[in-house]
Structures are given as structure tokens and as C-alpha cells.
Amino acid sequence: MTGTDSGGTGVRRRGRPPRTESADTRDRILATAREEFSEHGYEKTSVRAIAKAAGVDSALVHHYFGTKEQIFEAAIAVAFAPALNAPVAIADGPLDGVGERLTRFVFGVWENPTTRTPLLAIVRSAVNNDTAAAVFRRLVVAQLLRRIAQRLEVPDAELRVELAAAQLVGCAMLRYVIKVEPLASADLEHIVVRIAPVVQGHLTGP
Amino acid sequence: MTGTDSGGTGVRRRGRPPRTESADTRDRILATAREEFSEHGYEKTSVRAIAKAAGVDSALVHHYFGTKEQIFEAAIAVAFAPALNAPVAIADGPLDGVGERLTRFVFGVWENPTTRTPLLAIVRSAVNNDTAAAVFRRLVVAQLLRRIAQRLEVPDAELRVELAAAQLVGCAMLRYVIKVEPLASADLEHIVVRIAPVVQGHLTGP
Numbered sequence: 001m002t003g004t005d006s007g008g009t010g011v012r013r014r015g016r017p018p019r020t021e022s023a024d025t026r027d028r029i030l031a032t033a034r035e036e037f038s039e040h041g042y043e044k045t046s047v048r049a050i051a052k053a054a055g056v057d058s059a060l061v062h063h064y065f066g067t068k069e070q071i072f073e074a075a076i077a078v079a080f081a082p083a084l085n086a087p088v089a090i091a092d093g094p095l096d097g098v099g100e101r102l103t104r105f106v107f108g109v110w111e112n113p114t115t116r117t118p119l120l121a122i123v124r125s126a127v128n129n130d131t132a133a134a135v136f137r138r139l140v141v142a143q144l145l146r147r148i149a150q151r152l153e154v155p156d157a158e159l160r161v162e163l164a165a166a167q168l169v170g171c172a173m174l175r176y177v178i179k180v181e182p183l184a185s186a187d188l189e190h191i192v193v194r195i196a197p198v199v200q201g202h203l204t205g206p
Numbered sequence: 207m208t209g210t211d212s213g214g215t216g217v218r219r220r221g222r223p224p225r226t227e228s229a230d231t232r233d234r235i236l237a238t239a240r241e242e243f244s245e246h247g248y249e250k251t252s253v254r255a256i257a258k259a260a261g262v263d264s265a266l267v268h269h270y271f272g273t274k275e276q277i278f279e280a281a282i283a284v285a286f287a288p289a290l291n292a293p294v295a296i297a298d299g300p301l302d303g304v305g306e307r308l309t310r311f312v313f314g315v316w317e318n319p320t321t322r323t324p325l326l327a328i329v330r331s332a333v334n335n336d337t338a339a340a341v342f343r344r345l346v347v348a349q350l351l352r353r354i355a356q357r358l359e360v361p362d363a364e365l366r367v368e369l370a371a372a373q374l375v376g377c378a379m380l381r382y383v384i385k386v387e388p389l390a391s392a393d394l395e396h397i398v399v400r401i402a403p404v405v406q407g408h409l410t411g412p
Contacts, residue, residue, distance in 0.1 A: 041334075123333065124333055124334055126383075126384055127329065127330055127333045127334075127379075127383055127384075128247075128330055128333075128334065133383070133384050133385065136384055137384060137385070137386055141384075141386050158387075158388055159388050159389060159392060162380055162386055162388070162389040163377070163389070163397075163400055163401065165376070165380065165386075166373060166376030166377040166379070166380050166389070167372060167373045167376055167404070168376065169375075169376035169379050169380060170371070170372030170373055170374065170375035170376025170377070170379065171369070171372040171376070173333075173372070173375050173376065173379065174368055174371065174372050174375060177332075177333055177339070178332055178333075178339050178342055178343060178347075179339065179343070180343055180347050180368055180371075181364075182364055182365050182368070183365060183368040183369070183372070186365060191369075194369055194408075195369065198373070198404055198407070198408070201404070202400075202404075
């Protein structure tokens with residue numbers, strides 16, 4: 001994965017870098033951006049700091065990604081690439097199990113430290129900053145919730161999905177962020193048993 | 207409300223300030239602390255900044271309130287003094303209406319700009335800082351939720367109340383903080399009609 005092009009000459013050309021080097025640099029900037037945003041939040045992270053940590057010029061960061069908001073969105077999209085494919089699996093399958101599938105998916109993301117850390121960073125950024133909140137809406141809400149809403153095929157599907165999501169978001173806040181007891185230490189299966197029917201009720205109830 | 211003592215001589219005494227001046231200064235520091243925490247959040251607010259804005263010495267702030275954490279807790283307690291008396295009214299009355307009373311109370315706090323602003327500041331601080339989260343747990347959760355749990359008189363009352371609170375916390379997050387549509391613009395009564403039965407179900411359901 002070094003900067004040699006596919007011709008394999010190993011000689012650096014002038015001008016635009018070869019395809020693979022360009023992709024490597026882009027990936028490195030993105031990985032660095034994820035770390036910076038995770039550690040400092042949206043507001044306190046600057047494009048200059050990302051560029052410096054990635055060992056490139058700020059102009060190159062802008063060239064690849066655009067504004068700070070666009071870098072943030074790209075960084076989130078990478079962090080949640082696996083999770084953002086999940087809505088298909090959640091929306092597919094029997095409609096009477098969609099509440100439990102969505103519930104297990106959300107708690108799965110929060111229980112896994114690999115996804116919990118970037119998610120926590122996004123939530124913190126979104127709560128503190130309107131621009132980060134807009135990215136959260138576009139990416140997480142639009143991609144995750146809209147696909148499930150489409151499956152429901154009822155006029156108020158979007159509101160239903162959001163009220164269901166509210167139950168899950170609130171559980172995640174109190175269990176993983178504010179750490180309220182006994183919820184924070186409660187057995188996960190015990191919570192799923194209580195929450196999944198509520199989520200299902202919001203989605204497909206009368 | 208100036209610094210004259212109850213003797214009414216108008217002459218400033220040496221040493222400890224008279225009762226009324228002391229109370230005025232304490233109130234002024236507390237009001238200033240509320241503003242500073244609301245504007246900058248828990249982490250970015252220093253005792254020195256509160257003291258400076260209130261026109262007093264840092265040592266006096268510590269003398270009245272103790273640590274930064276204790277100032278934060280006192281500032282929240284003042285901001286929510288009216289709201290913190292509400293649990294009695296919520297817990298009293300017929301048990302089959304407790305879900306709707308709690309739902310209306312929570313949305314009432316969020317719909318009112320006077321209480322929404324400090325609440326938003328607390329939520330932001332609690333999401334970003336573990337110490338602020340601990341204050342949130344002690345004050346909001348313990349005072350609000352425990353009283354309702356006591357009324358339920360079932361073994362898992364605390365978990366029930368927290369899952370009910372999770373539905374309300376999640377709604378508030380998505381509607382007032384992240385501002386997800388259509389939930390953010392939905393008619394409040396429409397939301398109450400859908401949420402109150404869920405809250406009631408968590409509290410008193412099978």
C-alpha cells in the first residue's frame with residue numbers, strides 16, 4: 001500500500017499523484033479526521049489540525065473532502081459503513097419482527113466498543129453543534145430510519161420510526177452516556193424483552 | 207436589597223457581612239454561575255470566570271459553594287427548583303394517569319424557553335463530561351424519577367421508570383436537540399397521544 005503506481009516503476013511522477021498513492025493519502029486523512037473528531041469533538045477540531053496530524057497540507061484535505069462539515073460527514077460514513085448497510089437487513093424479513101431487529105441492531109452498535117466510541121463522538125458533537133447535528137440527521141437518521149419507514153407503507157411511517165428511534169436513543173443515552181442505574185448495569189436481554197415490543201408498537205401498532 | 211443590616215444603621219461593619227448582603231452576594235454568584243454554565247458548558251467554565259463575572263474573589267465562590275461540581279449542582283438546583291417540586295404532583299393522583307402527567311411535564315419543560323435553555327446546557331454538559339453527568343444523575347434522575355418509582359410499589363419500579371424516562375429523553379433529543387423532522391415540527395398533542403400510553407405501559411404495564 002505504498003505510493004508506487006500500478007506501472008510499478010517506483011519513480012515518482014510530477015503533477016497529479018498516481019491513483020494508489022492518491023487513494024492512500026485520502027484514506028490516511030480520513031482515518032486521522034475520525035481520530036481527531038472522536039477525541040476533540042466537531043467544534044474543537046480544525047481542518048489544520050487534521051492536516052497536521054495526517055502530515056499533509058490543509059489545502060489537500062480541502063481538495064479531497066471540501067469543508068470541515070464534509071470531512072466530518074465522510075469520517076462518520078466510513079466509521080459506520082458496516083452499520084449503514086444494516087437497515088436493509090432490518091427492513092427485510094417479517095414485519096412483525098422489525099421492532100426486535102431494530103432494537104438488537106441499535107444495542108449491538110452501542111455494546112460493541114469499536115462502534116460505541118465513534119458513535120459517542122458523533123452524539124457529543126451533534127448535541128453541541130448545529131452543523132454536526134445536521135450531519136447526524138442526514139446520515140444516521142436519513143439512511144437508517146427512512147429505509148425502515150419505506151417498508152412500513154403507512155402515511156405516518158416517518159413519525160412512527162422516529163418515535164421508535166426515540167425509545168432507543170433515550171435508552172442509549174441513559175445506559176451508555178449518563179449511566180443511570182439500574183438501567184446501565186441491567187442485563188441486555190432483559191432490556192430487549194421490554195423495549196422491542198414498544199419499538200414494534202410504534203412501527204406497526206394501531 | 208442593599209448591604210445594610212437589619213439594625214438599619216447603614217454603617218458597614220467589619221468582618222462577616224450582614225445576613226442580607228451575604229445572601230445577595232450568594233444569589234448573584236449563583237445567577238452568574240448559571241449563565242456561565244449555560245453559555246460555555248461545564249468543562250469550559252472555570253470558578254475564576256464565574257467569580258470575575260460576578261465581581262467577587264474566587265475564594266468567596268468556593269466559600270459559599272465548594273467545588274466547581276458543587277457550584278454546578280447548586281446552579282442546576284436553582285434553575286429547576288419549580289420543576290423539582292413537580293414529581294410530587296406527578297406521582298400523586300390516579301396511577302392510571304401517571305404516564306400522561308409525566309409526559310406532559312417533560313414536554314412542558316422542553317417547550318418553555320425559560321426552562322429549555324438551562325436544561326439544554328445541562329444535557330450538553332452531561333453528555334460531554336462525566337462529572338456533569340454525575341450531577342445530572344443525582345439531581346434530575348434521583349429527584350424526579352425515584353419519587354415516581356416509590357409510588358409504583360413494584361420490585362422493578364426503578365427500571366420501569368428509567369425505561370419510561372428513556373422514551374421521553376429520546377423524544378426530547380430528537381425533537382429539540384437534533385431536530386429530526388417530522389418529529390421536530392409535529393403537533394405536541396399528537397406526540398403526547400402516542401407517547402403517554404407507552405410511558406404508562408412502562409410504568410404500570412404487565
